[in-house]
Amino acid sequence: MQLAWLEDFVELARTRNFSRAAENRFVTSPAFGRRIRALEEWVGAPLAERKQPVSLTPAGMLFLDAATHSLDVLHAARAQLQNPAPHAEETLRIATGRTLAKTFFPDWCESINRRFGPFLVSLSTGGAQEGIMRLSSGDVDLLLSYGSPSTRLLIDPNLYESILLDHETLLPVSAPNAKGRPQFRISPTGDTPIPWLAYSPTLTLRSVLSQHLASLTHKLPLHMVCQADSYEAILEMAKRGAGLTWLPQRLVQDELKLGHLAVAGDAGMRVSFDISLYRSRRNSNARVDAIWQGLSSATKQVRK
Template identity: 30%
Template sequence: MEFKWLDDFMSLRELGNFSAAAQARYVTQSAFSRRIQALEVWVGVTLFDRTSYPIVLTEHGKKFVPYVESLLEMVKVTKDDFSQASLKTDKSVRIVCLHSFAVNLLPRLFNQAGPLFEGLNFAVNPSVQGIDNHFQALLDNSNDILFTYNTKGMRPSFLIENKLDRCLVCKESIIPVISPQLLKLHPNDQNYPYLAYSEHTFLFNAVVPLIKRIKLPLEQIFETTLSESLIKMAVNGSGIAWVPMHTIEYELEQGLLVQAFPEQPETVISLDVVCYRSKNPTRSAINQFWQGLAQIVAQPD
C-alpha cells in the first residue's frame, strides 16, 4: 500500500468525481482510477459506489474514513518532524538525483561554482525511484532540487509542470564502450558480451530500444542498476556497456576504454540533463543555488 492512495481516497470522497479528484491530485484520470482500485484491492472491499453521481462512499468506505484520517495525521506529523530535521540550517539545499550524477556531475558543478554556492549546506540523495514522488516532494517542500534527464518517463505530468521551474544543465551522450583488449581479441563472427542495466532503471529504457532497433551483435551476460559497476566490468574486458560520457572521461583519456561501433554514430544516445525546483521556493538558499546554477551553465565550455 502507498500512502498517496490515502490522499487519493480523501480527495475522491470530498469531490465525488474522478476527473476533479485526479486534477486535484496532479495525475491523469486513468492513473488516479488505477490507484483507487489498487487501494480497494489492498483493503479487500469496495470503497466507492460508482453507480451514483456524485460518487459516494460505500458502507465499507464510511468505516474506512477514520482509519485514513488517523494514518494521514500520523504521516503528516512524522513528515513535518523529519523534514525540519533534514534542514540542518536555513542554508540547506536538499538535492535528489541519479547515482551517477551524485558521483560525477554534481562534484564538477560544485567545483565550478566557486563563491556562487558559498555558505550553502548540501544534502544529496542519489536515488530517483518513482519520479512522480520526487516532483511532488518539490511541491511539498520535502526536497528542494531534482536533477534528471529530460526524456519520456522522467518529466513532470502536464498537471504540475507549470508549478515547477526547469533549467537545462548540459547535454549528455550515452555511448557504448569496450576495452581495447576485448575489441582486439574478440572474434568477428561472434556476438559481443553485453553488460546491461537492470529492467527498472532509467537507462535500461533508453538503451534497450536502440539495441533492438539497430539489431547490434550483442549477447547479454550481466546486468546491474549502477553505471559504475558496468564501467568497471567494461574496463576489465568483460563486455560492451552504454554509459554516460561524464562518468568515463578518465577511462577514455587513459585508454582504458574506447567507443564501440564508432562507425555507427546512431549507437550514441543524446540526452539533456535538467534541473527542477518549485516555482515557490520557501528559503533564500534555494534561490541562491538556482541563480548560481544558471550562471554556471551559461559559462562557455
C-alpha cells in the same frame, strides 16, 4: 542511578583495576568503590569480582553491553542537540543519482557555491524514482537528474520546472584486446552475437538507450549476459571483458585515457541526452529561488 555510574563501570571493565579506573575517572578509590556498589544495588546483582585483575560476573558481562550502548546513544543525542541541524533556509537540499554525484555534481556544486554561496549543501543519492518522490514530498529542494523519456513522464511540468544544465553522451565501450582495439565491436551490418551488459529497468538511462537501439535501421545482435542497476557495476564488468555496454562519457573518460576501455562503435552508436535540474513550483526557499533565477538567466543567455 546516575550516568556517571555507567561511565565508572565501563572504565572498570576496560582497565580491570579499581585504582587505575578511579584515577582515570578523577575520583578517589574509596569514592569509586562506593559508586560501583551503588550501581550494583540499582541493578540488583554483583557486577565485578573484587580481585586482581578485576573480572566481571556473568551479570556484569551482560550489563556491560547495555551500559556501553546506552552511553553511546546518550552521548550521540547530546552532541546532536548541542549542534542542531541548520535551518532549512540555510541548507540547499539536493537529490541525485550515484553516478551524477560522482561525475557531475562536485564541479557543478563548486561553481554555484562560488556564485551564490557559501552555503551548506545536503546531498542524497538514489534512483530516479526515489529522487522524484523526495522532490514531490518536499524532502529536497532540487533534483539533479539525467533527462530521459521516463523522467519526463514522471515529472509533471505543471508542478515542476526544469533547467537544462549540460549534455552527456552514452558511449559504446568494451575492454580492449591485445592490440588495444575493442574486444567486442558494433558492426552496422554484423550478425555475430555480441555479449551485452545491460541496464536494469530502474536506471534512468535504460529508456534513453532503448529508444536509440529501437531507432536503428539494423537491429544489433546483442545477447544480454548481465543486467545491473548500477552504472559503476556495469563499468567494472566491462573492464573485465565481460561484454559490450553503453556508459556516460564522464564516467568512462579516465578509463579510456588509461586504456582500460576502448570505444566500440562509430558516431552513429553514440547517444546524446540531457542533465537537468528540477524544482517544485511551490518551493518558497529564498536561497533556492535566487539560485534558480540565476541559473535560468545564465541558460537563457547561452541559448541566445
